[in-house]
Amino acid sequence: MSAITDYFADAGARLADLERTQGGAIDAVAALGAAAIGDSRPIHIFDTGHLISHEFIARTGGLAAYTALGFGASVDSGNEWIGAERGRLDASGERSAQLLVEWLFEQGTILPGDLLVLSSVSGTNLLVVELAIQARARGVHVVAVTGAAFSAELTSSHSSGSRLFEVADVVLDNCVPFGDAALAIDGVDTPVAAWSGLAGAALMWAVTVGIIEKCAAAGVVPSIYTSYNLPGGAATYAATRAHYRETGR
Numbered sequence: 001m002s003a004i005t006d007y008f009a010d011a012g013a014r015l016a017d018l019e020r021t022q023g024g025a026i027d028a029v030a031a032l033g034a035a036a037i038g039d040s041r042p043i044h045i046f047d048t049g050h051l052i053s054h055e056f057i058a059r060t061g062g063l064a065a066y067t068a069l070g071f072g073a074s075v076d077s078g079n080e081w082i083g084a085e086r087g088r089l090d091a092s093g094e095r096s097a098q099l100l101v102e103w104l105f106e107q108g109t110i111l112p113g114d115l116l117v118l119s120s121v122s123g124t125n126l127l128v129v130e131l132a133i134q135a136r137a138r139g140v141h142v143v144a145v146t147g148a149a150f151s152a153e154l155t156s157s158h159s160s161g162s163r164l165f166e167v168a169d170v171v172l173d174n175c176v177p178f179g180d181a182a183l184a185i186d187g188v189d190t191p192v193a194a195w196s197g198l199a200g201a202a203l204m205w206a207v208t209v210g211i212i213e214k215c216a217a218a219g220v221v222p223s224i225y226t227s228y229n230l231p232g233g234a235a236t237y238a239a240t241r242a243h244y245r246e247t248g249r
Contacts (some may be wrong), residue, residue: 003185007193010183014195015202017175022203027152028170029143030210033065036141037215037222040248042067044110047119048128051197052145058202063208064223066246068174069116080172094159097130104131105138112139117204120144121180123151123164123197130158132167144168145200147176172207174199193236222249 001009023084046069047053055070085153110116116135120128123146132142144164148171151163165171174196181191215222223244228237243249 007183017126022173025170025172026206026210029207030214032141033211034214037065037249038220041114042117044069048125049123052119052200052204053212055201058225060225060227061227064240094126097127101130101134110140115141117143119200120164120226121147124154124156126157128164129162132164142168143170145172145203148173150176150178172203
């Protein structure tokens with residue numbers, strides 16, 4: 001068999017394992033999402049750059065309620081000596097992260113009772129952990145998309161020592177192997193083909209299907225995008241956006 005064939009066989013087996021092991025968590029997140037839409041609340045999505053906050057925003061067959069959360073701050077005086085000797089204030093320091101997250105919540109973008117989906121494969125990212133901790137303390141429902149077993153072997157950047165899977169209400173475990181890349185190729189020392197991107201997308205699309213099913217069962221019709229490239233797609237897209245603006249659903 002070729003490595004390409006091996007990849008598809010491996011991916012198929014891992015997807016089947018996600019269905020088997022994560023069904024309960026998927027259903028729990030779908031219930032939270034359906035409740036959010038029923039209450040005309042957004043579903044906030046924040047990740048560390050691995051697909052989730054791109055794949056699900058304004059996507060065909062996806063929900064208008066999905067909202068990419070982006071925020072950040074930096075201070076740079078422009079002075080070379082200050083930059084070199086005194087350092088730069090950014091979100092890499094824990095106190096800076098705390099202040100940044102506090103500022104985020106002061107804006108009213110995320111409110112108690114909202115649903116926040118946080119994605120970090122390693123689950124050790126300082127800002128993501130701080131965001132999860134503060135969000136839960138404020139009554140926000142926090143969902144983690146992460147590799148629980150992988151993360152458990154790593155050291156958190158947060159002073160609490162907590163990893164993302166330890167500070168979320170519900171964990172969608174992408175079941176990545178240690179190091180994420182999963183496939184061995186003869187003659188190559190390094191494993192290839194990170195699993196987390198495909199797994200994260202599969203988990204969240206399963207959640208999306210569950211949300212829509214639960215909404216329909218409750219008599220709620222959520223705003224769902226169709227392809228912009230279909231005949232009349234631009235008008236349909238605009239109508240979907242208008243419906244969401246009017247209803248929050």
